[in-house]
Amino acid sequence: MDKMLVRGGKALKGTVHVHGAKNAALPLMAASLLAHEPVTLHNVPCLHDIFSMDKVLSSMGVGIDFTGRSMTLDCTGDIEPFAPYDLVRKMRASFFVLGALLGRFGRAKVSLPGGCAIGTRPVDIHLKGLEQLGAKIEIEDGYVVAEGRMKGANVAMEFPSVGATENLMMAAAVAEGVTRLHNVAREPEIEDLAKMLNAMGAQISGAGTDLITVVGVERLGGVEHVVMPDRIEAGTFLVASVATRGDVLVQNAIADDLPVFLDKLRDAGAEIEVMGNSIRARALNGIKAVDISTRPFPGFATDLQAQMMSLLACANGTSHIKETVFENRFMQAAELIRMGASIDLDGNTAIVRGVDHLSGAPVMASDLRASASLVIAGLMAEKGETAIHRVYHIDRGYERIEERLSALGADIRRVRE
Numbered sequence: 001m002d003k004m005l006v007r008g009g010k011a012l013k014g015t016v017h018v019h020g021a022k023n024a025a026l027p028l029m030a031a032s033l034l035a036h037e038p039v040t041l042h043n044v045p046c047l048h049d050i051f052s053m054d055k056v057l058s059s060m061g062v063g064i065d066f067t068g069r070s071m072t073l074d075c076t077g078d079i080e081p082f083a084p085y086d087l088v089r090k091m092r093a094s095f096f097v098l099g100a101l102l103g104r105f106g107r108a109k110v111s112l113p114g115g116c117a118i119g120t121r122p123v124d125i126h127l128k129g130l131e132q133l134g135a136k137i138e139i140e141d142g143y144v145v146a147e148g149r150m151k152g153a154n155v156a157m158e159f160p161s162v163g164a165t166e167n168l169m170m171a172a173a174v175a176e177g178v179t180r181l182h183n184v185a186r187e188p189e190i191e192d193l194a195k196m197l198n199a200m201g202a203q204i205s206g207a208g209t210d211l212i213t214v215v216g217v218e219r220l221g222g223v224e225h226v227v228m229p230d231r232i233e234a235g236t237f238l239v240a241s242v243a244t245r246g247d248v249l250v251q252n253a254i255a256d257d258l259p260v261f262l263d264k265l266r267d268a269g270a271e272i273e274v275m276g277n278s279i280r281a282r283a284l285n286g287i288k289a290v291d292i293s294t295r296p297f298p299g300f301a302t303d304l305q306a307q308m309m310s311l312l313a314c315a316n317g318t319s320h321i322k323e324t325v326f327e328n329r330f331m332q333a334a335e336l337i338r339m340g341a342s343i344d345l346d347g348n349t350a351i352v353r354g355v356d357h358l359s360g361a362p363v364m365a366s367d368l369r370a371s372a373s374l375v376i377a378g379l380m381a382e383k384g385e386t387a388i389h390r391v392y393h394i395d396r397g398y399e400r401i402e403e404r405l406s407a408l409g410a411d412i413r414r415v416r417e
């Protein structure tokens with residue numbers, strides 16, 4: 001087990017390059033199951049979650065060659081449509097193979113993902129939608145056992161679930177007839193998946209809106225696809241720049257992928273400059289308190305909530321952060337309080353009273369984005385050293401973050417516990 005040691009008080013300065021999006025690459029890897037020829041993905045991030053999905057697909061018989069940032073997935077051999085518990089439990093997104101397996105093979109046995117640190121995270125919306133597309137679904141010993149030929153249908157999701165939208169889009173792509181998916185997620189990662197599926201021969205329209213129409217086709221072919229940049233990684237570096245009163249240019253950051261988030265950073269007093277696919281973030285003066293409510297895209301991304309909480313811990317005034325997407329995503333609050341933050345939790349709202357400064361302390365990472373918020377808090381702390389334990393959480397979603405922050409002037413290093 002590694003830990004991260006951070007000594008704060010240094011303004012981050014320089015340029016950082018954002019890698020491919022974890023939350024795009026994972027469903028894109030799953031979508032390769034639909035292809036009758038090999039699929040090659042470029043700009044794939046080297047992250048633990050990607051390695052986990054590689055294991056799930058390889059265990060099914062998918063041939064995977066992952067060299068540098070390019071990954072070729074070959075599903076032309078014998079594929080066993082089975083995703084075991086010991087792999088799925090490590091990463092919920094493994095569940096995103098279900099729709100593609102049903103679409104391609106008409107049967108699948110996939111472990112239920114179980115809960116995680118940020119909530120129980122059921123899959124009822126996934127299963128209800130797949131049943132409406134013709135799947136017969138049983139739950140046996142913690143597994144989803146599904147079979148059936150996919151047939152086009154009208155499906156209305158009760159909540160715009162990102163994963164359910166991706167599972168249903170993949171199943172509908174090769175269903176018989178037309179599918180209309182209503183109240184779907186509108187995240188840029190959905191558009192990236194639709195773009196690749198269409199390049200494979202699918203007929204999907206409306207991705208990025210709340211109604212996706214899919215005309216099912218017989219067969220999907222191979223493709224080469226470049227994974228979109230990681231908007232959450234971009235947002236994380238932008239917050240780190242502002243939180244340390246720095247001046248960082250984040251390259252490969254698409255402003256349209258972060259609409260409300262950038263507005264909130266500006267409302268908090270940051271100077272945000274958009275130059276093509278780069279965004280520069282500076283904090284010329286102090287940080288002002290702002291109120292935030294996380295929402296499905298294009299609202300404020302829940303995956304940037306924890307990072308903003310660290311920034312607002314030292315704002316002038318009191319901020320209210322409402323987490324409407326997950327039921328338990330304030331795990332970082334208790335750790336920030338140990339560093340001197342003043343935060344009260346009232347249901348799904350965190351009341352963050354700005355304090356003058358944070359102080360270094362030993363803290364525990366609990367989930368991916370909470371660990372990013374603790375790194376930012378450590379960079380902000382003007383006194384003492386912050387030791388962040390269980391940094392494997394951060395390695396799930398950020399590549400060599402300590403090297404990239406050090407290149408921006410941070411005093412951060414990884415040590416073996």
Ligand code: EPZ
Nearest residue numbers: 023093121122123124125126161162163164303325326368
């Ligand atoms: C995706 O998770 C992302 N993960 C998450 O990023 C992200 O936080 C989330 O979307 C919301 O934007 C990947 O793309 C791999 P949801 P997903 O289904 O699809 C409830 C990160 O840090 N729900 O949109 O699992 C669910 O409990 C990760 O990179 C149901 O009730 O999220 C949650 O409260 C964390 N029933 C809410 O919807 C369902 O069937 C949003 O979940 C499905 C979801």
